[in-house]
Amino acid sequence: MPISNNLHQMFVKKILLCCFIVAAFNRTAAAQDTTDLMKMLENDIEKTTDYTTATFKTTRLINGHTVENVGKGVMDVKISHRFGKVNGGGYELFGLDNATMRLGFDFGLTNYLMVGIGRSTYQKTYDAFFKVKILRQSKGKRVMPITLSYVPTVALKTLKFEDPTRKNYFSSRLFFTHQLIIGRKISNGTSLQIMPTYTHQNLVQLASDPNDLFAIGIGGRQKLSKRISLNFEYYYQLPGYKLINTTNSLSVGFDIETGGHVFQLHFTNSQGMSERTFISETTGDWGKGDIFFGFNISRVFTIGKNHK
Amino acid sequence: MKRFFFTAAALIVFAAAANAQRVYTKNGLISFFSSTKMEDIKADNNQVLCVLNTQTGDLQFSLLNKGFHFPKALMEEHFNENYIESNKYPKSTFKGTVADITKVDFTKDGTYPVSVKGDLVMHGITKNITAAGNITVKGGKVTAAAKFMVKLADYNISIPGAVKSNISESIEITVKCDLDQKM
Numbered sequence: 001m002p003i004s005n006n007l008h009q010m011f012v013k014k015i016l017l018c019c020f021i022v023a024a025f026n027r028t029a030a031a032q033d034t035t036d037l038m039k040m041l042e043n044d045i046e047k048t049t050d051y052t053t054a055t056f057k058t059t060r061l062i063n064g065h066t067v068e069n070v071g072k073g074v075m076d077v078k079i080s081h082r083f084g085k086v087n088g089g090g091y092e093l094f095g096l097d098n099a100t101m102r103l104g105f106d107f108g109l110t111n112y113l114m115v116g117i118g119r120s121t122y123q124k125t126y127d128a129f130f131k132v133k134i135l136r137q138s139k140g141k142r143v144m145p146i147t148l149s150y151v152p153t154v155a156l157k158t159l160k161f162e163d164p165t166r167k168n169y170f171s172s173r174l175f176f177t178h179q180l181i182i183g184r185k186i187s188n189g190t191s192l193q194i195m196p197t198y199t200h201q202n203l204v205q206l207a208s209d210p211n212d213l214f215a216i217g218i219g220g221r222q223k224l225s226k227r228i229s230l231n232f233e234y235y236y237q238l239p240g241y242k243l244i245n246t247t248n249s250l251s252v253g254f255d256i257e258t259g260g261h262v263f264q265l266h267f268t269n270s271q272g273m274s275e276r277t278f279i280s281e282t283t284g285d286w287g288k289g290d291i292f293f294g295f296n297i298s299r300v301f302t303i304g305k306n307h308k
Numbered sequence: 309m310k311r312f313f314f315t316a317a318a319l320i321v322f323a324a325a326a327n328a329q330r331v332y333t334k335n336g337l338i339s340f341f342s343s344t345k346m347e348d349i350k351a352d353n354n355q356v357l358c359v360l361n362t363q364t365g366d367l368q369f370s371l372l373n374k375g376f377h378f379p380k381a382l383m384e385e386h387f388n389e390n391y392i393e394s395n396k397y398p399k400s401t402f403k404g405t406v407a408d409i410t411k412v413d414f415t416k417d418g419t420y421p422v423s424v425k426g427d428l429v430m431h432g433i434t435k436n437i438t439a440a441g442n443i444t445v446k447g448g449k450v451t452a453a454a455k456f457m458v459k460l461a462d463y464n465i466s467i468p469g470a471v472k473s474n475i476s477e478s479i480e481i482t483v484k485c486d487l488d489q490k491m
Contacts, residue, residue, distance in 0.1 A: 033330055033361060033366075034330060034359040034360070034361050034366040034367070034368045035368065035403075037330055037332060037359045037491060038357060038359050038368045038370055041332065041334060041357045041359070041370070042357065042370055042399075044334070045334070045355070045357065045370075045372060050374065053374075053385060053388060053389075054385050054388070054389045070381070071380075071381025071382070072381070073381075074380075074381055074382070108381075111381075188395045188396070226389070226390045227390065227468065258468070258470040258471070259386075259470055259471045259474065260382060300382050302379070302380045302381070302382075
């Protein structure tokens with residue numbers, strides 16, 4: 001009997017232990033169940049499309065466009081200056097004595113379509129453009145490796161005709177540029193873009209100059225900090241499709257962002273600030289010190305409401 | 309005797325399983341509000357995930373930082389790029405418990421003040437926080453609501469000098485989740 005009693009007690013102890021284990025296990029199961037459910041819900045959410053934003057800080061890289069648009073209902077006022085040639089020496093205060101400027105207004109009609117107008121003192125040029133985002137870089141449910149934008153620009157040169165005795169046409173004042181911009185935000189700090197460009201000039205200076213000009217641009221940015229980035233931009237003009245005695249536009253600069261402003265400071269061998277002037281009519285040569293210091297100031301104002 | 313323990317064990321198991329009630333939503337709302345003399349900034353995220361275990365009081369929130377929408381496009385860009393750094397830290401989460409869950413009668417309509425304690429993970433930093441909130445039961449539907457402050461410095465979010473007067477150092481967070489799904 002004592003032996004049997006002992007066995008019985010051991011058995012009871014084991015059962016009790018089992019009970020505790022089961023109860024304890026059950027309690028942890030209960031504690032984990034919100035986690036399991038949350039994991040499930042999070043997996044669902046992660047299946048949505050995540051569009052890349054802020055490939056560049058603003059809609060201009062240095063002289064030319066980036067893949068970026070301004071948001072819907074946003075007006076971006078751009079004031080840009082290019083000073084004189086740095087090789088003007090101390091007499092010209094390294095170019096600071098002279099400046100050309102462009103005043104521009106860009107407006108976002110939708111999040112993928114913006115329009116803009118501007119006036120440059122350089123050759124008294126008015127310009128107007130629209131920019132439409134055709135593809136947006138994204139990951140997640142829908143994967144798109146690049147952002148693709150299309151920017152057509154028309155420029156009107158209002159400088160008096162060089163030869164007023166000749167029969168001059170209004171159309172001779174017009175210049176048309178079409179650009180595709182293929183961009184990719186490679187990492188949080190690094191973005192690159194390629195810009196195939198076609199320009200049509202109704203009137204060119206020399207009989208041997210072509211009216212249809214082709215160039216391929218490449219540009220990029222590397223963020224140095226959250227608010228400062230280093231940018232470069234280069235346009236290569238295809239041989240046979242460029243004006244004689246012109247050079248390729250090369251620019252390097254910085255973006256500095258402070259709240260609603262973006263300041264862009266740069267060095268470039270182009271004096272003009274509208275597409276056809278810097279892409280196809282650059283004459284400056286970096287090697288000879290034909291370098292222009294310049295800046296763009298961008299200030300955005302929200303006019304409409306941002307609906308996303 | 310043996311049978312008694314088996315029954316007891318089975319009861320404990322079943323009782324716990326039957327009471328494990330989880331309510332959740334995929335469309336909860338979390339807003340934040342920064343108020344300064346210069347500017348008020350408000351942003352909403354209405355795709356907040358929230359799960360509450362009505363038995364244990366376990367409470368979890370999760371949201372994608374990119375889901376916060378602002379009245380100005382540039383604010384949204386700066387929030388994602390410069391402050392919360394959505395690419396590096398895509399999610400913000402909270403995992404904790406409703407301390408006084410037993411006071412809430414989920415079978416009876418009413419508003420029950422509760423205290424929530426747990427870990428808020430934001431911008432890669434985990435902080436234990438306590439917040440006062442309400443659980444409202446109405447017609448069997450459960451709503452969780454709370455309002456609390458977080459200090460940006462606690463989460464290693466720094467505001468540059470140029471915009472210090474536009475962005476408050478502590479941000480008011482408002483939570484409102486209709487937990488209308490059950491599982």
